[in-house]
Amino acid sequence: MAPEIVRRNNARTRWFHAGVYLTVFVLLFTGWWLTLGEEGEPSVLSELFSLPDTELHTYVGWAFAGLAAVGVVLGWRAARTLLVDSVRFRRSDLRWFGRWPAAVFTGRFGRHDGHFDPGQRIMNLILVTLLLALIVSGIGLVTVSGGPVFVLYNGIHRWSTYLLTPALAGHIIVAAGVLPGYFGAWRAMHLGGRLRTTVAERLWPAWLERQQRTAEPPMLTESDRRPR
Template identity: 55%
Template structure:
């Protein structure tokens, strides 16, 4: 009976991400998936065979790719303007490097299955910091090179931009696949982490303590949590 009673107790949670951050993440996530789908379709030489999205909208895939790319660029500008004061903190946490981070990374392949991550001191773990560099930096390069391809009509610059756009796509796509895999909760070590960006951005404190212990301590101190 005691076990049944404990199972009904409310789970203590903590808000990891605010609503605006979650909406920005969702917009970038959906836009990027559409760009990968249409871009991959074009890369495979299937421009003459419209995708489901192209068939529904009546817009050719090449034009859809351009439109979604411009929308992503606009979304990035809106996000940068809205979170201007927080960009510095994001960059500082992304580029931070602490003693023990190499050991954290070395232990990561086992920890994703056991959940026994080494402690780190950042708002992001060392793996997230590397992912931020590749994803944010890669998406920035893809957006800028894509806009360049829209504006430039042939010539050497077009060739360079096209090459850059294609080459950067692959590591970004790989990181997105990894991001989805981790966020899905399939890996035991990251079970429950998906709640940080969904369903109110609140996740169990036990999950936050496992993944971001120093962040949770700073959060509690700032909110006077005993």
């Protein structure tokens, strides 16, 4: 019998997530290309879109800022869940962190009661803070022509990029399910958000229990339960 499947994220959340990582990828690529002094040499993306890297970076930056604004307005409930659960920490989370180094290989995570696990909550706050800093400083750089304020924005933009790059690399490694303990986690944001209950029990036990207790739990149809 195929394992029971639940839906972790809705379509709007998945599309927003896809838009974010596509635009952020372009911004990081072009941003590092320019930072490393390659402004005079068109990058692969520059040639693909027939735009200088500086212009491509600016246009995609505006697109990302607009996407973030639309996401907050239209997905305010999801944004509220993200913020509220990410800043909520419990004493039991310390036990989760104590077991985490071994659990990434064994899958024996400590229990937690949040929508996100304690590691995700910290990563959420880091990513949101750095992305917000990049949006604000990026807008500042294109609206201020020079002077000390421009220098300030430039410093914030650069250091936010330096910090965001390793944070995103860690996020991708965990979310992609490369580590044995997180195997299967990538399905939460892909393939319709379908997630096996065995994975949910391992990573988000309390969330799964709440879904199963609701009057209309997000269980899928029989066609979705077939092995893939």
